Amino acid sequence: MSIVKLSDRLTRFLLVLAAVWAFVLTFFIIADIVGRSVFNSPVYGVPEIVMNSIVMIVFLQAGYAIRSGAMLRADFLAQRFPPAFGRVALALGYLLGAAFFAMILVGGWEAAIRSWVAGEYEGEGALRVPAWPTRFTILIGSALACFNYLLIAYLDIFRPQALRSAAGPVASDPDTSDPDNESP
Amino acid sequence: MFDVSIATVLIVSLLVMVALGVHIAIALGMASALGIFLVTGGSFNVVLAMLGSTAYEALRAYEFAVIPLFMLMGEFVSRSGAVTDVYRAIHRGLQRLPGRLAVATLLGNAIFSFVTGVSIASAAAFSRIAYPEMKRFGYHRGFALGAVAGSSCLGMLIPPSVLMIVWGLLTERSIGQIFLAGVLPGLLLVSLFVCYVLVSAVMRPALVGGGRETAAGTSPDDAAHQADDSAHHASRWQTWTSGLGILSVVVAVLGGIWFGVFTPTEGAGAGAFIGLALAIAKGMRLRGAIDAILSVGRTSAPILLLLVSAALYSRTLAMTGVSSGIQSAFLGTELLPWMLLALMIGIWFILGMVIDSISIMLLTLTIFEPIAVSLGYDPIAFAIIGILAIEAGLLTPPFGLLVYTVKAAIRDEDDSVSIMEIFRSSTPYWLIMLVGLIAIVNFPQIATFLPSLVF
Numbered sequence: 307m308s309i310v311k312l313s314d315r316l317t318r319f320l321l322v323l324a325a326v327w328a329f330v331l332t333f334f335i336i337a338d339i340v341g342r343s344v345f346n347s348p349v350y351g352v353p354e355i356v357m358n359s360i361v362m363i364v365f366l367q368a369g370y371a372i373r374s375g376a377m378l379r380a381d382f383l384a385q386r387f388p389p390a391f392g393r394v395a396l397a398l399g400y401l402l403g404a405a406f407f408a409m410i411l412v413g414g415w416e417a418a419i420r421s422w423v424a425g426e427y428e429g430e431g432a433l434r435v436p437a438w439p440t441r442f443t444i445l446i447g448s449a450l451a452c453f454n455y456l457l458i459a460y461l462d463i464f465r466p467q468a469l470r471s472a473a474g475p476v477a478s479d480p481d482t483s484d485p486d487n488e489s490p
Numbered sequence: 491m492f493d494v495s496i497a498t499v500l501i502v503s504l505l506v507m508v509a510l511g512v513h514i515a516i517a518l519g520m521a522s523a524l525g526i527f528l529v530t531g532g533s534f535n536v537v538l539a540m541l542g543s544t545a546y547e548a549l550r551a552y553e554f555a556v557i558p559l560f561m562l563m564g565e566f567v568s569r570s571g572a573v574t575d576v577y578r579a580i581h582r583g584l585q586r587l588p589g590r591l592a593v594a595t596l597l598g599n600a601i602f603s604f605v606t607g608v609s610i611a612s613a614a615a616f617s618r619i620a621y622p623e624m625k626r627f628g629y630h631r632g633f634a635l636g637a638v639a640g641s642s643c644l645g646m647l648i649p650p651s652v653l654m655i656v657w658g659l660l661t662e663r664s665i666g667q668i669f670l671a672g673v674l675p676g677l678l679l680v681s682l683f684v685c686y687v688l689v690s691a692v693m694r695p696a697l698v699g700g701g702r703e704t705a706a707g708t709s710p711d712d713a714a715h716q717a718d719d720s721a722h723h724a725s726r727w728q729t730w731t732s733g734l735g736i737l738s739v740v741v742a743v744l745g746g747i748w749f750g751v752f753t754p755t756e757g758a759g760a761g762a763f764i765g766l767a768l769a770i771a772k773g774m775r776l777r778g779a780i781d782a783i784l785s786v787g788r789t790s791a792p793i794l795l796l797l798v799s800a801a802l803y804s805r806t807l808a809m810t811g812v813s814s815g816i817q818s819a820f821l822g823t824e825l826l827p828w829m830l831l832a833l834m835i836g837i838w839f840i841l842g843m844v845i846d847s848i849s850i851m852l853l854t855l856t857i858f859e860p861i862a863v864s865l866g867y868d869p870i871a872f873a874i875i876g877i878l879a880i881e882a883g884l885l886t887p888p889f890g891l892l893v894y895t896v897k898a899a900i901r902d903e904d905d906s907v908s909i910m911e912i913f914r915s916s917t918p919y920w921l922i923m924l925v926g927l928i929a930i931v932n933f934p935q936i937a938t939f940l941p942s943l944v945f
Contacts, residue, residue, distance in 0.1 A: 325787025328558045332766070335559075335759030339752070353552045356755070360554045361546065364798065367791030376792050377513040382844040382888075384511030392511075399512035406519045406541075406799075413542025428550075444545050 313453055317369040320450065324366035331356055354428055354435040361440050365447025372403065372454045393462055400459035407452040411445055418442050497812040500525040504853075514849040515792070519799035522806035529810045541802065548801035549794060552755050553659060558790040559758035560650045564606035565782040566765030567739060570772040572732035573602050574619050579729050581623070589691030589698040591627060592637045593684055595620040599641035600648065600680045604740045605765070607652040609645035609884060613638060613892045617899035628699030631907050632915035633690070639885060639896045639912060640919025641683060646847070646881045648676035650743055650758070652793070653877045656848055658754075660800060660855045663869055665754040666747040667945055671870045671937040673744070675878070675930055682922045728772070735768035748944055793848060800852040813857050820861050827865040831931065834858050835879045842883015846891065850880050870941055871934035878927045885916045885923075892916075 338352040371377055379399075384392055418441035420426070427434040500521055507517035523537050530536045567573070581594035595616055602612050616638045624634035646653045649669035658665035691698045742760040746752030752760065769778070807813040820830060834854075841850045855876075862872045884892040893912045900907065930936050 332762045364794040371791040380845045403516040413538035
């Protein structure tokens with residue numbers, strides 16, 4: 307089971323990294339606003355940085371969303387399935403998820419290499435943001451997402467207890483758990 | 491190149507996957523992959539290329555940052571406890587009003603809605619803040635919980651709201667305009683809610699504890715209240731910080747958009763920053779800040795992932811001609827515009843009972859919005875109508891999410907209230923939302939007036 311522990315640790319690490327990065331974006335934006343309104347000179351490249359960051363943040367967090375069961379789904383019918391059938395349906399759904407991220411991985415691979423070799427960049431003028439970090443982050447995130455889908459499919463079929471009790475790689479702390487796990 | 495068989499396969503496979511409980515993002519993504527595969531005559535390489543490029547391009551826009559940033563803002567403000575202070579201040583300010591605790595709950599929730607984008611947070615917070623107080627003064631339990639659940643809907647209807655942001659992103663309408671359009675309908679609903687509470691309190695005083703709260707001196711725990719009051723005086727500056735903090739968040743976000751100083755993204759960034767300052771001023775420590783940041787990471791990722799596959803889905807619908815096919819089928823019917831609108835709203839009500847609001851928008855908007863626009867409805871007013879209709883599902887059985895949230899939040903306080911009792915007492919609020927919806931359909935100016943002043 308050590309590979310599971312390792313991937314859970316990685317999943318958690320990427321979540322923390324992405325969440326902190328989203329928080330840091332606040333300060334980029336504030337710097338831009340203050341620079342523009344007080345010093346009459348915007349901080350160049352903030353929109354480009356924010357744009358690329360959002361893509362990276364999402365894919366870094368994807369693995370956690372999947373592993374912790376936070377992905378949105380409709381369970382109005384699934385609740386009424388006989389338990390064995392419900393578990394198989396769930397596992398098949400997870401395998402579809404693995405296939406989806408595998409396709410993103412395969413589909414984005416070449417473009418990522420090409421953008422690194424050719425020095426592709428985004429944004430014009432003052433600040434050029436290279437495209438390869440974003441493209442490679444998508445690959446890393448998708449690979450982990452794919453792995454986590456396979457993992458929860460396996461756990462769902464063979465070790466349903468483990469999936470239910472752990473509820474993801476993080477032992478949810480009581481004071482942040484309930485109002486935050488919302489799906490608006 | 492509208493092909494009926496491809497359209498059928500696409501829609502049916504999507505519905506089957508959703509019904510089987512496949513994650514909505516995956517259902518949308520895989521149905522799109524299948525659709526692309528079929529429409530290109532079985533080219534797997536095109537599917538891969540589309541998926542790879544959509545993953546990179548779908549969210550590469552400045553606007554998408556608003557989702558995590560507004561969530562951060564709401565999280566910081568909630569954790570600061572500012573809302574509790576404001577709620578207490580309102581309810582002390584409303585001397586001698588019948589049902590004043592319920593009215594304070596409504597107004598407090600309305601104010602909270604201006605600083606948070608989700609309803610669930612309001613429902614959970616007010617179940618803990620307001621319900622114990624109402625119970626202490628002998629309010630009818632169902633009436634009290636109905637007020638909490640009903641007013642929590644305001645979270646989504648008053649800007650900033652995650653639903654409005656997602657609507658704007660999906661339909662490529664201006665988020666700022668939708669925000670401003672939501673202000674007057676939100677206020678309209680608040681006033682209707684307050685009227686309902688006042689009328690019930692006057693007609694049936696038993697619902698609000700027989701007026702115990704207003705008859706000063708006869709209150710059984712008056713002495714305790716006195717002590718309470720002096721403690722409040724000591725913390726008066728706390729109330730002022732809270733009030734000022736919330737006010738500056740609202741001014742920064744809505745005012746910034748109103749005067750064109752901020753884009754929604756910048757407004758969200760500024761709001762998050764002020765929220766952070768407020769929370770620190772009110773004693774949030776590093777641990778709390780880290781919790782807030784991580785909890786936003788947990789809640790924002792599923793929504794943003796949904797938006798990636800929604801982009802793929804709408805590209806596929808355009809590629810396969812499904813959306814234009816369905817649109818012409820809709821428009822080709824003999825139905826009058828209002829009937830089509832009623833049909834769409836009916837579909838939303840039904841979906842609202844079984845799926846969460848954002849998923850509903852992803853599944854329906856690419857098809858519904860162009861229909862509504864070609865019928866001559868104002869796209870901004872239609873956004874507010876749609877959000878109201880989808881949001882109403884949160885109060886309807888069997889799966890009204892807000893009702894379950896309220897029930898879960900009061901579990902320690904009072905476990906004897908049944909789910910159905912809360913559903914029953916939220917029905918008047920649901921009806922009022924329906925009234926508001928009909929009002930906006932007939933007078934779209936309620937929604938479009940403010941944006942028309944600015945944009």
